[in-house]
Amino acid sequence: MTATESRPAVPAQEVPTALPLQPEDPPRVGDFWLRGRLSVTPAGYLYAARNEDGMHAVVAMMAEGSADDAAARERFERAVDEVPADLIVGRNTDDDDDLALWAAVGPVVADNGSSSSEDSRQIAERHGAEILSAVLMDRIPQLGKVRGPDFLHYWESRRRPGLFRLWPLPWPAALKSASWLAILLSLVTMLLLMLAALLIAWLLFKDKPNVDPDPLIPPPSNTVTVTITPTTPPPGTPSTSPSGSPSTTGSPTTPGTSPTPGGTDGTIPTNLPSSGSIPTNPADRY
Template structure:
């Protein structure tokens, strides 16, 4: 089926898994086909269900069943049985990535003119009857009117950042110290004040005033002591007589 790439429209997902959505290739009643590219430059074709088909359990299961049947067989007994049954015909595109969540999608290598990811959307819509011939008009699924792309749910938010126990204890200690200092300052500023005690009177300083020297009184004049007589039993030596004064002879 020839497809023409058109620009993305409002509601188209900008990214699906590891692929950046570049353009829209097809818009089918059951889903959309996009042109995607990974970080290595590989171009893929991505099929995404509509919101109505993704909400219908039966339609979503038909899409996933066709994708699982075309997926590369795994090793072991299941892989051997799948290879023996010849699962995966040549016309089935090779699955390189898929998402089986609430908004399933599948990615296959993009080959111009080859089978793209739109091949998996053909099995979603069931028409006709399972037994007998078709009589009357065909039925229409109830979800066919909701043709908006089934956008994947956003990733869950990251857990809130948590600090280590040591950091929490340090922060609590700093907070307690700050509160204590604030309370002490408030108590000093706003608390009850005691009556002011008058300061004690200082001891006066010592002054040294000079005093005049003592003046002797008249009663304290020195008088010559009398010469003791020899008979008084004095032990002192006699004073020699003074020489006669020459003036007395004149």
């Protein structure tokens, strides 16, 4: 590449006319949906907006600090009244003392590349900037000599958007400019994915054995359960004395044979005391 050859021209990056809205910005004021920020000053904000009828406008809205100052609110209303009436397409009044004042300047011709569209946008932005400048009083000419510290409003540090009332709620009016077809297709796609997941889970686990085994039930048998009921020995049978030696009462025993416990019918006596002596002290039992 020689020095005489010219390099291809790089197109300049297009600067957007409006910056994206921030989380603290209201999505809607009055009948206008805010689309982006045009400028920010200590007095308030300029927003690009559009109403539900498709009319574009520039909304000037007071900041949180200026909206709490009665004198600043009065200057804002006076500046709005000075704008030609045919350019004010919407506003709120000072009766909404709990809200930030705003005014919509327009209408702005939709951006179609024509000069009329650019002119209408610049005119609306200029009037909106003048309204906020009246609140700041930064365009008032100096009457005397400049002395002392610079003038600063006490509320200039509170630059968040002013309070606003969002009623009625934006749903479903916010979706009027969106595609209902796209939302419907997304819901149908989510439903199909859920049904496919359920079908796959059923096919995977339909033939799986039970994790917990079935309870074991013993088969029936001819086993007979015999219950021995203790009975009192009949009179005449030998018994054991508390000291452990057999008693002499009853029938004598044959020498060489040991007395069988219980009666002659093979029953086991239950009234026999335990071997050993019974302690007299209750504490000795433990």
